[in-house]
Amino acid sequence: MRQTFQQWMVLLSALVLLLLPALLCHATPMYSDASSSSNAYPRNPSGTKDFEHYGSPEFRLERDRQPLIGDALDRQFGTHIHYKRVPVLSTEAVPETTVKDALKSYDKVWLVGPPSVGRPDHPRYIGLEHLADGSIRYIAPDEEEIHKHLRNAHSVGSEYGENAQHLMFGRPFAQRQGGLFSPYKMRTWKQVKNSNSMFDVREAELSDLRTHLNRENHLKAYDTVLTELLGFVLDQEGKVLLAELNYIRT
Numbered sequence: 672m673r674q675t676f677q678q679w680m681v682l683l684s685a686l687v688l689l690l691l692p693a694l695l696c697h698a699t700p701m702y703s704d705a706s707s708s709s710n711a712y713p714r715n716p717s718g719t720k721d722f723e724h725y726g727s728p729e730f731r732l733e734r735d736r737q738p739l740i741g742d743a744l745d746r747q748f749g750t751h752i753h754y755k756r757v758p759v760l761s762t763e764a765v766p767e768t769t770v771k772d773a774l775k776s777y778d779k780v781w782l783v784g785p786p787s788v789g790r791p792d793h794p795r796y797i798g799l800e801h802l803a804d805g806s807i808r809y810i811a812p813d814e815e816e817i818h819k820h821l822r823n824a825h826s827v828g829s830e831y832g833e834n835a836q837h838l839m840f841g842r843p844f845a846q847r848q849g850g851l852f853s854p855y856k857m858r859t860w861k862q863v864k865n866s867n868s869m870f871d872v873r874e875a876e877l878s879d880l881r882t883h884l885n886r887e888n889h890l891k892a893y894d895t896v897l898t899e900l901l902g903f904v905l906d907q908e909g910k911v912l913l914a915e916l917n918y919i920r921t
Contacts, residue, residue, distance in 0.1 A: 718766025722784025722795060725762065725770065726809065734805055738776040747772055749842045749877065750833075752824045754781055754817050756843045757798075774801045781812060783821075794818075827913070831894060831901065832873040834880055835913065841877075844885055844909035855907045858889040863902035864916045866891050872901055884911070891916070 724730055739747055747769065751758040758773050759781040773780040784795045796817055798810030820840075828836030849855035870880055872892035884890040890903040900916040 718768060719763060720767045720770075722762045722782065722797075724767075725782055725799060726797065730767075730807070732771055732774055732801060732805070732807065736771060736775050739772055740776075744776055745842060745878070745881075748776075749881075750837050751842075752821060752836075752840045753843055754812075754820050757781055758842075759783060759817070759821065770799075774799055774807075779810075781817065830897075831913070832896070834872050834875065834877050835892075835901070835903075837877050838880060838884065838890075838903055839911045839913060844881075844905055844911065846909045847888060847905055847907050857906050858904045860902055860904075860914050860916060860919045861921060863889045863891050863904060863914075864900070864919050865921055869893055871895060 720730075748758045751760060753759065757777050757779045760770055760773060760783070762770075762782055762784045770780060770782065778801045780799050782797050782799065784797075786793055787795060793814075796812050796814050798812050800808040800810055802808055824836055824840035827839055847855040847857075866887075866889065868883065868887075868891065870883070870890065870892045872880070872894050873896065875892070880890060880892070884903055884905065888905045892901045892903065893899075894901055902914045902916045902919075904912050904914075906912060
């Protein structure tokens with residue numbers, strides 16, 4: 672009986688050793704990709720570099736590299752979370768060329784990398800700034816502040832959908848201009864609720880939502896999942912504010 676038990680234990684140990692690699696491959700990482708707007712970004716795609724690469728002399732920005740403008744800038748960075756009007760890019764999710772495009776187009780970029788050994792539950796952050804002489808200056812961001820900003824962005828995306836997250840935390844809108852003789856006046860939530868146009872916030876094209884919000888300075892949208900009427904407005908700095916409109920009296 673004892674010999675049979677020992678044989679079963681040997682077989683069980685062998686089975687665990689066989690299954691262990693597969694279990695590790697499907698294990699959940701200890702931290703989430705803080706900069707990605709959704710799960711659409713693949714981990715470690717072609718062309719990615721280690722976080723440490725961007726702090727080494729090997730990383731250089733070509734002098735003849737051209738900045739992205741207009742639609743090209745929207746396509747490249749419209750769905751990336753921005754912090755202080757600059758994109759936050761995961762070194763595990765975007766190739767080096769995307770980092771260079773951001774640095775050339777914005778003159779600055781925030782990078783987020785995997786945790787260090789000493790802090791396994793906290794991603795690493797660094798800022799790069801492209802100076803006029805072509806050199807790169809390194810910036811130590813307020814890690815708690817940027818981490819909180821990214822959590823807030825993902826919270827909006829989880830509750831109201833990716834389009835809402837992209838509107839509020841994606842590529843920033845320009846500062847608003849008032850009239851010739853009057854300053855800019857932000858729309859009230861009552862005005863937003865009474866507006867004629869309305870979009871499906873989850874199904875509409877992000878480009879259509881951005882165009883309307885940029886043109887009208889406000890946007891009314893319906894969330895079919897939460898059955899909630901949502902309002903978006905631009906303040907004078909171009910920041911997007913969000914409110915649930917069901918309780919706003921007209």
